[in-house]
Structure formats: C-alpha cells, structure tokens
Amino acid sequence: MLLKRSRYSTAKIRWKSWFRPWHQVDLLLFILVIALTIFGGIMIRSAELNQGLNDWFWHLVTGGVGLFFALILARIRYENLVQWHWVTYAITNASLIAVMIAGTSAKGAQRWIPIGGFYVQPSEFAKIGVIITLAALLHKHTADKLPNFIRALAVTAVPWLLVFLQPDLATSLVFGAVVLAMLYWANANIGWLIILISPVVAAIVFSIQWPFPISITTDLYLAPLGLIWALTIGLIGWRTLPWRRYGVNFFGPLLINILCGQLGMFAWTHLLKDYQKGRITSFLNPDADPLGIGYQLINSRIAIGAGEIFGWGLNKGPMTQLNFVPEQHTDFIFSAVGEEFGFIGCLLLITLFFFVCMRLLHIAKTAKDNFGSLLAIGVLAMIIFQMSVNIGMTIGLAPVAGIPLPWMSYGRSAMLANFLAIGLVESVANFRHFQKY
Structure with a gap:
C-alpha cells in the first residue's frame, strides 16, 4: 500500500514539474483562443461544404502549430526581447522589402512570399514586430515627452509605409490602431x-x-x-x-x-479610380451596384438577417451552402455564423472575443514592468481593431476591407501571427513574478 502511494506521489510530482514552466500562464486566455479556432474550423467547413475544399482542415492544423509556438513563447522570458528589438525591427522591414521585390501578386496587391510550397504574408508578422519595437522604445522613455512621442512615430513610419505601398491599406490601418493604443498607454x-x-x-x-x-x-x-x-x-x-x-x-x-x-x-x-471610390463608399449604399461592388455586402447582410434569433442550424444556411457570399470562409466568416447560428450565435461569438480582450487587459494591468504591459496592450489593440472592422464590414457599418476575423477566418499567416501574439502575452502573464525552476 505504501509502495503504491509512493508511486502515485512520484508520478504526481513529475506531472507537476512538467507543467511548472507554464504554471502562471493565463489558462482561460488559451482556452478562449482555442475555442475560437475550433469554432472557426467548423464554420469554414460549413462554408465550403459544397465546394470540395479542405481549408477547414488546414485552418485547424495551422491553429495547432500556432498553439505549439505560443506554448514555447510562453515559457521564454519576454524581457529578452528588449535587447533584440532592433534586430526584430530590421527583420520586419527586410521581410516587407523582400515581398515587394520577390513576392507574388493577387487582386492588385503584392503581399505574399512563396516558401516551401506555402504563401507567407509578412505584413501579418510585421504587426508583432512593430508591437515589440514600440514596447521596447516606450518602456523606459514614455510618450509623455514630445521627443519620445515623435521618435516612436518615426520608427513606426517605415514598416507602415512599406505595407501601405504593397498596397495593403487594411493592414496599415491596423498599424495605426496599435500605435495609437500603445502611445496612449505610454502616457501620451x-x-x-x-x-x-x-x-x-x-x-x-x-x-x-x-x-x-x-x-x-x-x-x-x-x-x-x-x-x-x-x-x-x-x-x-x-x-x-x-x-x-x-x-x-x-x-x-x-x-x-x-x-x-x-x-x-x-x-x-x-x-482614385471609380472602382476604388466604390469600395470605400459601397457600405453606405450597396444597392447602387447590387451586381458589382455591393454584391458581397448585400448578400452578407441577407445571410445574417436570415438567421434571425437562433439560425438555420449548422450546414443548413441557404446563403452559406449555395455560396452566395464571396470569400465567406475568409473575411466574411461572420455572415456564416449569423445565418446558421442566428443572433444568439453572433452574441456568443462576440462574448468570446470580449473575454479574450478582458484577459489581455488584465495581463496588461498586472504586468511587472512597462515593457510587458505595452506588449499586452499592443496585442489587445490589434485584436479589437481587427474584430471591430471585420464584423462592421459584414453588417454594413464599415467599408469592405481585407481584415480577417482573428482565429475564425481562414488564413495561415494571420493564424500563426495571432497565436504568436498570444504567446508573447502569455509570457508576460507567466513571468509576472520572479520564478525559479
């Protein structure tokens, strides 16, 4: 009996020691983003059910890879990034220059670099590079003094301009939201x-x-x-x-x-050409061109409205199953949620994002130093802006922009970038207090 208890105690100690490097991470934050990723895979599969595609599978695989890297980052001390922030900044700008020289084009923009059979979008990872660089600059020299404020803007201007010239207006707007939030948090x-x-x-x-x-x-x-x-x-x-x-x-x-x-x-x-003006203003009056620029937005709103309170049910939404909404598995995944799960499903999804944001804010407020707090605020601003613009454009409250819904839309670069961002924030949570292993 004593031997059995001893073996049980030894196994328990080994189990605890294995998890010890992550014992202060925000477990709820991990659970929430995993739930969003799985739900996104389910909705992508529904949107592609009659097209013979398997993007939902790669969505979940990419999410698993992203979670693996997030766990690795969570056990590495985030403070080490301070001394490497200029290297991070250089790599960020170099990748954005590389995509302009050797990248591939689609829909009038040059944003992807082919690597090993996959297409990588450097601008997604550039968001994290900018967050790290700004956090390193502002954690000692806060933005309450104008020279520090201007220096932060000057440093951000280079990657912002490179993204804008691709052209990728949507991602450049994300940069703007991140910079404003981090400057505000740094007492600007x-x-x-x-x-x-x-x-x-x-x-x-x-x-x-x-x-x-x-x-x-x-x-x-x-x-x-x-x-x-x-x-x-x-x-x-x-x-x-x-x-x-x-x-x-x-x-x-x-x-x-x-x-x-x-x-x-x-x-x-x-x-600006007529079609560019149309993309900017189409959300104000999509019925002006119902078979052209306004087609996607009109059908998105119809799909969401057709879901009413409880929705048609998974894999049963007529607009979703008949592929009436273009790019529904990427930027317009929220319309599939609205049609098949109704107002209740949309409300639950927004609630999940709300709790993600609340956990990020809590980590920012409880971080042990300014650098960690600024990292968390930068990630929070990135998630809030992308979520707000994506949902806003699907219901007609914002111009249609190529901004994915975090962890829900299909996009491997965006998925990996979002998980890497969560890994950085989890490192801030994990090392809020000094620990020895």
Whole structure:
C-alpha cells in the first residue's frame, strides 16, 4: 500500500514539474483562443461544404502549430526581447522589402512570399514586430515627452509605409490602431493623439463638402465643416504643443489640416479610380451596384438577417451552402455564423472575443514592468481593431476591407501571427513574478 502511494506521489510530482514552466500562464486566455479556432474550423467547413475544399482542415492544423509556438513563447522570458528589438525591427522591414521585390501578386496587391510550397504574408508578422519595437522604445522613455512621442512615430513610419505601398491599406490601418493604443498607454498627451489622426479626418471631412464648398480657384475649396475641424485642431495644438513662438503650435496644425483636406479632395477627384471610390463608399449604399461592388455586402447582410434569433442550424444556411457570399470562409466568416447560428450565435461569438480582450487587459494591468504591459496592450489593440472592422464590414457599418476575423477566418499567416501574439502575452502573464525552476 505504501509502495503504491509512493508511486502515485512520484508520478504526481513529475506531472507537476512538467507543467511548472507554464504554471502562471493565463489558462482561460488559451482556452478562449482555442475555442475560437475550433469554432472557426467548423464554420469554414460549413462554408465550403459544397465546394470540395479542405481549408477547414488546414485552418485547424495551422491553429495547432500556432498553439505549439505560443506554448514555447510562453515559457521564454519576454524581457529578452528588449535587447533584440532592433534586430526584430530590421527583420520586419527586410521581410516587407523582400515581398515587394520577390513576392507574388493577387487582386492588385503584392503581399505574399512563396516558401516551401506555402504563401507567407509578412505584413501579418510585421504587426508583432512593430508591437515589440514600440514596447521596447516606450518602456523606459514614455510618450509623455514630445521627443519620445515623435521618435516612436518615426520608427513606426517605415514598416507602415512599406505595407501601405504593397498596397495593403487594411493592414496599415491596423498599424495605426496599435500605435495609437500603445502611445496612449505610454502616457501620451490626448491632444497629441488627436492631432496625429486629424489629417486623416480632415481629408474625409473636406471631401464631404458639407453644406457647400466655397470655391476660391478651380482646385481650392473651403468646406465650412472642414474649416471648423481645422480650427478645432489648431486650438488643441495651442493648448498642448510647446512651440508657442509666432503661434506655431496653433497655425501649424491648422494649416496641415487644411492642406491634407485639399489633398484628400484632389485625390478623390483626380487620383482614385471609380472602382476604388466604390469600395470605400459601397457600405453606405450597396444597392447602387447590387451586381458589382455591393454584391458581397448585400448578400452578407441577407445571410445574417436570415438567421434571425437562433439560425438555420449548422450546414443548413441557404446563403452559406449555395455560396452566395464571396470569400465567406475568409473575411466574411461572420455572415456564416449569423445565418446558421442566428443572433444568439453572433452574441456568443462576440462574448468570446470580449473575454479574450478582458484577459489581455488584465495581463496588461498586472504586468511587472512597462515593457510587458505595452506588449499586452499592443496585442489587445490589434485584436479589437481587427474584430471591430471585420464584423462592421459584414453588417454594413464599415467599408469592405481585407481584415480577417482573428482565429475564425481562414488564413495561415494571420493564424500563426495571432497565436504568436498570444504567446508573447502569455509570457508576460507567466513571468509576472520572479520564478525559479
């Protein structure tokens, strides 16, 4: 009897020692992302059921590989990345340059590099590289001082520009969301953040030309709403920026916004082609081109609406099974969930993402240092932005962009990148307190 107890105790000790390197990881976070991955595989299979494809299988395989790497990262001290952040930054930029030189093109963009029979999308992994680099820069020199704020922007500008030139506007927007969130978490002045995004808003506001444009020359317009926006930004600059001599802190932001507004109007009028304008504005009125640009969005909304409260059931959604929604297994997987599981299924899916975000926020708040906290916030911003834009575009609240739904949409590079990001955050959780093995 004593011998049996001794063997049981020894086996128990060995079992515990095997798991000891991960004993402080956030287990719930791992469970949530695994559940999302499995659910994504189920929905991808349903969307492809009548097409003879097996992307659902590769989705789950890639998820398993990603989980393996996430577990490895979780047991490696994340602090080691600080001394390697410039190497990470160099590799990130080199991969983005490589895809522009030797990458393959699809749908007008050059984003993939063929490696061993697989197509790798470096821009997905560049998100993690930017998060690591920014966290390393801001963990000691916080963004409450303008030189540190500008340095962080300058460092981010290089990979952002390389992604934008592919062109991959959707991923470049993800970069923007990540940078804003990390700068905010690093104590940046709110006014500086507003000034940072103001040129983009000015380009949109001036292009609206509401209630009417006042023509000065054939190419120069003063939209009243745009002028109000530019004056507001000028006042914010006057209150928050240090360059007060000659009113530079007021007139600088004001004039930049007016200039960007004019450039936005010029680009809309003379540079963008009709189909590009259509992709940007189709979500406002998809019925204007129901068989062209608006086709995907119209059918996505029909599929989600057809699911009503409880849905048609797995593998039973007419729109999904008859392949009425293009790219449903990738960017529009949420429409399959809405049709086959209804409002309740969509609500449960969003709830899963909510708990993922809450766990990421908890890890950011309980990290032992600024570097770990900033890593978690960067990943949180990446997930929230991608989830919000993806769901928004499937229901007609945002322009159609090539942003996948994390762990749900089919995409091997995106899946691996998301799991690597979770592995980094789990390392932050695992090493919140000093431990010896």
